Amino acid sequence: MADSEKEFHRTVLLKETIEALNIKKGDVIIDATLGAGGHALEILRLIGERGKLIAFDVDKKAVDDFKKRITENFPELRNRLIPVVDNFKNIKKVVKRLQAEGRIKRDKVNGVLADLGWRIEQVADERYGMSFRKEMPLKMNFSGDDKVLTAEKVVNEWSEEELRNIFQSLGEEREAGRIAKKIVESRQKERIVTTTQLADLITDAKKNRNGRIHPATKVFQALRIVVNAELSNLELFLEGATDVLESEGRLVVISFHSLEDRTVKKFFRAKARGCVCPEELPVCVCGQSNQFIILQKKGVRPSLAELKENPRARSAVLRILKKRK
Ligand SMILES: C[S@@+](CC[C@H](N)C(=O)[O-])C[C@H]1O[C@@H](n2cnc3c(N)ncnc32)[C@H](O)[C@@H]1O
Numbered sequence: 001m002a003d004s005e006k007e008f009h010r011t012v013l014l015k016e017t018i019e020a021l022n023i024k025k026g027d028v029i030i031d032a033t034l035g036a037g038g039h040a041l042e043i044l045r046l047i048g049e050r051g052k053l054i055a056f057d058v059d060k061k062a063v064d065d066f067k068k069r070i071t072e073n074f075p076e077l078r079n080r081l082i083p084v085v086d087n088f089k090n091i092k093k094v095v096k097r098l099q100a101e102g103r104i105k106r107d108k109v110n111g112v113l114a115d116l117g118w119r120i121e122q123v124a125d126e127r128y129g130m131s132f133r134k135e136m137p138l139k140m141n142f143s144g145d146d147k148v149l150t151a152e153k154v155v156n157e158w159s160e161e162e163l164r165n166i167f168q169s170l171g172e173e174r175e176a177g178r179i180a181k182k183i184v185e186s187r188q189k190e191r192i193v194t195t196t197q198l199a200d201l202i203t204d205a206k207k208n209r210n211g212r213i214h215p216a217t218k219v220f221q222a223l224r225i226v227v228n229a230e231l232s233n234l235e236l237f238l239e240g241a242t243d244v245l246e247s248e249g250r251l252v253v254i255s256f257h258s259l260e261d262r263t264v265k266k267f268f269r270a271k272a273r274g275c276v277c278p279e280e281l282p283v284c285v286c287g288q289s290n291q292f293i294i295l296q297k298k299g300v301r302p303s304l305a306e307l308k309e310n311p312r313a314r315s316a317v318l319r320i321l322k323k324r325k
Pocket residue numbers: 009010011012032033034035036037038039040056057058059062086087088089115116117118119142143233
C-alpha cells in the first residue's frame with residue numbers, strides 16, 4: 001500500500017450506492033461523509049434542478065475542496081449543494097437548522113448515505129497524523145483539529161490495561177498485551193510522539209510480523225476508532241438518520257471493518273424488527289412497528305472488476321434500510 005498513499009481517493013461501490021439510494025428528481029439527499037466527493041457529484045447530477053444535496057464532512061478541508069471543485073468545474077450544480085462542516089452524529093440538529101433557515105422545505109430527506117472511515121488524502125497528509133509508513137505527529141483525528149483527543153495522548157497517558165483492552169476489542173489484535181506492555185515501557189524513557197515511532201515499537205513487540213498486512217495495522221485501527229469515537233458516533237448517526245428519513249426514503253451505509261458492519265447490521269435488524277415496546281404495554285407507543293425494511297439482506301459487496309481496480313474496496317459492505325410508506 002505504500003504507493004497507494006500517494007493516490008487520490010477512489011470512490012467505492014459507486015454504481016451500487018446510486019442504485020441503492022433510488023434517487024428521483026427533486027429529492028433532498030444527505031451525503032454524511034463527503035470525502036473526495038465521488039458519490040456526491042453523481043448525486044448532485046441526479047437530483048435535478050429542484051433537488052438538494054446536504055454534504056457533511058467533519059473535515060473542513062474536504063468540504064472546502066468540494067465546494068471549490070463544484071464552483072469551478074460544475075457551476076450549474078452549485079445551487080443544489082448545501083455544504084456542512086459537522087460531525088454526522090448531529091444529522092438531526094443540522095436538518096432542523098437548515099429547515100429553520102429556509103434552505104430546505106421540510107425536516108425530512110429522501111435518502112442518507114454514509115461511506116465510513118477516512119479517505120486516502122487524509123492518510124498522506126501529516127495534519128491528520130495517521131500513516132504508519134511516513135513519520136508524522138501521532139494524531140489520527142479525521143477533522144485534522146489539534147484541540148480534540150489525539151492518539152499521542154491515548155498512547156502516552158492511558159494505562160497499560162486500557163491500551164490492551166482497546167487493542168483487543170477495537171483492533172482485534174491478538175498480541176494486544178505484549179504491545180501495550182512495550183508501549184508503557186518505552187514511554188517511561190521517552191514520550192511517543194510520531195506515527196513511525198509507534199509503528200516501530202509495535203513491530204518490535206510482535207512475535208508474528210509476517211502477515212499480509214503491516215504489523216501496526218490493527219493497533220492503528222483501534223486508536224483511530226477511539227480518537228474519533230467512531231462507534232458511538234455511528235450509533236448516534238444511525239438513530240438520527242432514520243428519524244430524518246421521509247417515507248420510502250433509504251439509508252445506505254458502507255462499512256470497512258467488522259466492528260462498523262456489526263453495528264450497522266444490529267441497528268438495521270432492530271429497526272426492521274418493528275415494535276420495541278415493553279410487553280406489558282397494551283398498545284404500541286414506540287411508533288416503530290414495521291416502519292423499516294432491510295433491502296438486499298446479505299449486504300452488497302464490490303464486484304471482481306472493482307476489486308481489480310481498487311483493492312482497498314475488498315472489505316467494503318453496503319447495507320440498505322428503507323422506510324415504509
Ligand atoms: C471514505 S471517505 C468518503 C469518501 C466519499 N464517499 C467519496 O466518494 O469520495 C469518509 C469521509 O468521512 C469523513 N468522516 C468520518 N467520520 C465522520 C463523522 N463522524 N462525521 C462526518 N464526517 C466524517 C472523513 O473525514 C472522510 O472524509
